Amino acid sequence: MSNKIVVIYSGGMDSYTMLMNYRAAGRDVHAVLFNYGQRHLKELEYAMKVAEGLGIPHKVVNMSKMGWELLGGSSQTDKSIPVPEGHYEDETMRLTVVPNRNMIMLSMAIGYAVSIGAGTVAYGAHSGDHAIYPDCRREFVDAMNAVAQIANYQPVKIEAPFQDLSKGEIAEIGKDLGLDYSKAWTCYNGRAKPCGKCGACQERIEAMEYAGIEDPLEYE
């Protein structure tokens, strides 16, 4: 079994922690980064900087020129829809869902894994996502695993190692690893400093508090 693993890496704290955790475990980590026409590329720039700094092979898949906007209205891709403030649990957070985004990213990552001979694809879904994102739930991971076993000559395993963890527990792993969270961007807005108000910022702030980490990012 190959030691290679393809990690879907957004540049946020969850996938940053996951990437570093696999790396610490001695896996041959290959990162896939997606430009899917996000409102801003700040998270992606953070991801590239980390991958380049550590010499982690990485591929940027550019989905921004493919007519992705056809895939429906989401505040993450449609700049006319304001980023909702408040918690993930709120109904307004449904606006941040890009239709079928995780299946699309996983499908591409699986194709990439096949092409480089990696047996595993990992993504950073966690329990805090479950309530609102259907494609972060265990049933989804299990169903994707079933299809990834048979879609190509080479079976690929899907791992979502954080699926039962809260964001706070992920931050604890990062703390144990001694991670520098100034290298992970979280805010849905792409200004010089994170806003501290959007759902993503609020969840990050609470997770850092839970783990007893002082967030190295300065908020607006």
Place this chain on the structure above:
Amino acid sequence: MSNKIVVIYSGGMDSYTMLMNYRAAGRDVHAVLFNYGQRHLKELEYAMKVAEGLGIPHKVVNMSKMGWELLGGSSQTDKSIPVPEGHYEDETMRLTVVPNRNMIMLSMAIGYAVSIGAGTVAYGAHSGDHAIYPDCRREFVDAMNAVAQIANYQPVKIEAPFQDLSKGEIAEIGKDLGLDYSKAWTCYNGRAKPCGKCGACQERIEAMEYAGIEDPLEYE
């Protein structure tokens, strides 16, 4: 249940027949066309002409600028690999497999279906593909169906109506519908006339013979 159906339409004879068959059955057909960096765009041009001619809503998803070439060596996207001649069954035909292509296209079509409120996505896998394309098999369709049920708030059904038919039987359906197969391009090469020698041409020629249709395309 919505009458809308998203049909993955390549411009070849199988998906052309499928599109027209759903249309004849009174479904509200929406076509999705993929430019995935094929060697040539002739099939896609045929598809667009048909869709425009019949007023079928269609979206072209352009995957050619996204770094797709990273997804491994295939004669369909890598112009340095010659198109193999001979039958699909041959080992050389493995070269025509783009890693995880069907899962990627289905994932995008599912996202599109969710965004327009369509309950079904259809693609034209048929029994002749089974031997070499894992993602044309019934197990794959079933597994994709399982994941498409739970990946979004709105369940989507995957249909592969030709999965138990041979290409010849598909041509018979087209004959019954009175289809004009000059509107479907098949050849892997993109020259003025189809080559008549590649696997795709050979399968088409045999299917037409099986159904007793005179192929309106003139071969080289």
